[in-house]
Amino acid sequence: QKEVEQDPGPLSVPEGAIVSLNCTYSNSAFQYFMWYRQYSRKGPELLMYTYSSGNKEDGRFTAQVDKSSKYISLFIRDSQPSDSATYLCAMSEVSNIDMRFGAGTRLTVKP
């Protein structure tokens, strides 16, 4: 079993749709949860950073963490074609150290 599981997709939605991206994990010691966006042939950029369980909202993006279920989600509201990218979840026991990444979900938002 992989430490972090993420459906690689691809996922295709129409512009304006709500997108839901998810990851599950097996290590109950993970405390820090991140979502990165990666455009083709570029390095990942941090979108959301959450500590422990709960929700966090930033503009059109909402991150949810359910530690009891070992499940995290990223919601994108009013999706735009510019949101088309690969979204990677990542998590760690200690902040910014030894992060484990999901495989990434490739998202396409069609105009």
Add this chain to the structure above:
Amino acid sequence: GAVVSQHPSWVICKSGTSVKIECRSLDFQATTMFWYRQFPKQSLMLMATSNEGSKATYEQGVEKDKFLINHASLTLSTLTVTSAHPEDSSFYICSASFSEQYFGPGTRLTVT
């Protein structure tokens, strides 16, 4: 914002040769840098953690004699792939730790 650069962005080399990839933090000092490898449609896999002035810590299964990491200053870390083989062809990404991990744009290595 914090910027991390990598050089080169793309390199092709022949099997058996060595390739050096540079990772620089341009506007901040990073005591810790990380090296990742990413195969097509797969996740980033941490290869090693590099601390300035000390030996890198390698993940299980990563050959330290094949992937030489040097972190000689607070703004520069290098990864040298020695005696490269076609199976080493991949996308290599570094990150530098400040308040968070800032990733470089990646280096695509193709070994022929």
